[in-house]
Amino acid sequence: MANRVAIVGVGRSTQAARRPEVNDAEMINEAVRAALEDAQIDIKKVQAVLTNSIDGFDNFYLGDCLLVDGSGAYMKSGMKLHTGGTVGSTGAIAAFNMVASGMFDIVLTIGHQKQERGNSMGTLCAAAPGEVREYVQGAIGAFAQAAVEYMQNTDAKLEHAAMVRLKADKNACRNPYAHLRLGLKSIEDVAKSPILIWPLRLLDFCPQSCGAAALIVASEKVAKKISKKPVWVADHETVHELQSEVVFGGAEEKSQQIAARHIYKRNGITNPAKDIDCFEVYEPSSWEEMYLYEHFFITEHNTGWKLIEKGMTELEGPIPVNPSGGVLATNAIGATAMLRIGEAALQIRGDAGEHQCTKDIKTTLSSGLGGTNWTTLVLLKRSL
Amino acid sequence: MPERIGIVAVAQTKYHPNRAEVKEGEMAYEAIKQVLQETGLKYVNDGSGIDAAVTCSQDFWDGRTISSLNVASFVGTHFRCEEKVASDGINAVFYAMMHILSGEHDTLIVTTHCKESQTSPSIIENHSFEPVLMRGLGLDFLGAAALQANRYMNKYKITPEQCAKVVVKNRGNAKNNPYAQAPMSLTVKDVLNSRMLADPIHELDAKPVSDGACVMIMAREEKAKKLCKNPVWITGVSNCYEAHYLGDRDLADCKALTKAAKQAYKMAGINNPLQEIDVAEISEKYSYEELLWLEGLGLCERGGGGKMIDSGATKMDGKLPVNPSGGCLSGNPTEVAGMTRVVEAVLQLRGEAGSRQVPDAKVALAHGTTGICGQLQTVMILSNS
């Protein structure tokens, strides 16, 4: 990148199925105030504000203009970025680019969504063109298909998906900002959850939450001046993909592998499991997390299930994945991909509180998933 | 800024009230094909072609949750990078510039498309009002603009005739623009006799429903010089948000535009905009807006918009020709309007504006607005030297 960029402030609003006590602007304001507090700066120092979310869920046309009061964008530069589920990470990457370009020193970027409002399934199906919408029933069918395929190709069982869900819930119970904190004790607890579409259980799929996330991104000279623990943005990568019938899983390489190869090659990462200390991945289903272990080359093809079985990716484990509880516990879709980056930054600073990993975290990789299997990756480091 | 960003190729579709015969992507492809042929660039990953895409469209206008999927195949997004800006097209150019300056990619294709005729603009615009306190009133951009027009015209004694002159000028200029949708030879009386939509805005005072797309290829300075012999440089750009609630703003004023213009002029090293700018392309969705935005841009004193149009300074032979292309009033879709202004400014600076060419234009201004009463204002200065 032309100029070095650091995250100096991370803000999260509490997430829940419904947040009737705040409107959208006030919910965003919670995350913005938390980020300003974390960065120890006043809103006047912020030069640009990006307000990102998915219009369909908000039912706002030009949501960034509508929420100026809450976002602090009044009389400041800014715009709205909008890609599918990756909108939070695209908004963060846009902020990194705006600062790296040298045109801005401090940029506030916000990811928010209130999914209590309308029916999310309808908006997800509306990603298909109008003439096909009668024959689309959301992404859950695609995830179910990928899960069936995974079980055929490996020895993974339903229990392994339950282990992933159990890990997510254990971590979420240590994260006050997570939405679902169920206190699941065992795999049997997960097994009680009803099957939505075989083999996917209700608990195997991400919830719909209301919440906001905010990041304050600063240039090198500003970051060193105002922050004791800036988190450096080493690299980021965006790979989109055209709609393919086998949306998830499938034999040949997809955007996840291609994005991972690009970012690893540029940063000299040969053994991700060793070179990267912690992963915050965007896993809409328990099975997808096992796929992502393989797609991000943390382990070989068809062996993702072994990692979860041996507890390697627990919070205390050698390769912690989603210490924050991940998307299975919290999914306000506009904020979700940005939370992956924010949580990773807090791990590097050691400020994650209860869900801080036991091992020392110097390098993290955050991923975003959305659209027709699009992938965004952000590599953060404690020092460049 | 040490390194400059160049626009190496531009194209736009002929704006049309109802492009019922093509899909959104195919409409955009009409323009995309021209820039690909002109530059010979391909979507390749080895740095010798187009590295990534920045698109600009709205889910509400396309009726599709992720509307960049409509152009995905045409801008080469398969296993490549694409980002969508969901504000006016000029902001996509602004973001693409920063994307290149950040070093992530060197050459970008930037597109925008919008088909207003396929849906109800009024209902969609109503969705941009705050739901609890304003949306229930059933306002859309026309109603809000009429509130601003009355306030502005009342405070500075701007007359309906002066607003009508803007329409006469712009629709007349459009006769020289093959891409314009609705060129017209009008008199002030014609405009004032057209049906009243919402006091004081007559039918001809407002921009018509329009379909269209435009596209440009942008590159880092050293690559831009290789790609074309006369790249146009973006020397200054900024944008700024006004308040959302109409009651929070003095609608006779446009503080956000003034701030954005100041920052853009400072970046471009412009001290006296009226002297140093040779041609201006301003986003005027309603006739009064051209006068108000002229004041905000510092091209005339506060309240002097009426005198400026009376003086003829903004005519083609005036001191500062404004909207030689015919502007939004002669037909531009909402999302596309801002980028069309940039495209027209580039054509002026490359001397390719045909019969609407402002002779030896060196510095051009392009301006775009997003939202109710131009809540997000974007100002861009371009030059060909």
Next chain:
Amino acid sequence: MTTTPMKPTTPVIFSGHMVYTHKFEAGRTGSRFLRELRDGKKIMGLKCPNCNKVHVPPRSTCKECFSQLDKWVEVGSEGKLLTYTVLRVPRDAEKDVLKRQLPVAYGIIKLDGADTGFVHMLGEIDLDNIKIGMRVKAVFREDERTGNILDINYFKPVSKSRKR
């Protein structure tokens, strides 16, 4: 069979709708404002302790100084008309959302005691000589107020006789 397919002679249009029912939460601040409209026929504002501006309709953040507002103030239901317009032609938004008989007049009113304008409708008014600066007064619905911005039916001119 490699016979070529038939090209459409006229554009093939696939018409449809996107239909949502959405419930927008007003939040604690917004709900208080709407409750006061419904129960007390009162228009409330929030005063910023820092820049002493009374925001009507109320919002919990002052956009100028970003401080959080919680000092409720009742403002008058009468005020000065800052600007207006009269919608003469049918618009889908008005037809779908407001459903009132055209022409409909809108106005921005600076209520006594408020520092920001209040966007609403005008009624019981001669549409052809509405004057900016005239004084208008809120007329609340008497039948069923539901805690909605439309609990105020419209603002009507204050008769000249009562000079202030």
Next chain:
Amino acid sequence: MAEEKKEELIGVEFFSKIPYNWSMGPYVGTVFTEMKENKRIWGIRCPNCKKLLFPPEAMCGYCFTEFTHDNWEEIGDEGTVVQFTKAGMPIFDIRKGTFAFSERPLANIQFDTGPYIMHWLEEKDMEKLHLGMRVKAVWREQGRGRGYEDIMYFRAIEEKK
């Protein structure tokens, strides 16, 4: 505080129905016309990368070559079921704004010639369905020019010997 709890929070409801007249364009328009007039399904074979694209677009998104009108290739209306689901719960239909049980299972069907289509299966009894079963389109008597809706559903046919 206790007083806080019973504070009445208000939500404002909006029923938003936005009309769209999407144009199908020359390529998908051709497919819809053929489905209506001749009950045949066409796709476009990309001359360069040989992918058979259904539904077609004006340009191949994989190798960026532009199509002309002689790249059409018939797809036929028989295929095998790759995946099927029967939503247990009512699904929100954004075209009508209502929740509805889908009375038929929805299947991802791969045509014999390669491309995929998502459509209804005639057989409602899930037990009688299995992955890999062969199906054939059952066409509406009088096509309405609404493309996939001119096919009522896909009916099971005997396996290929």
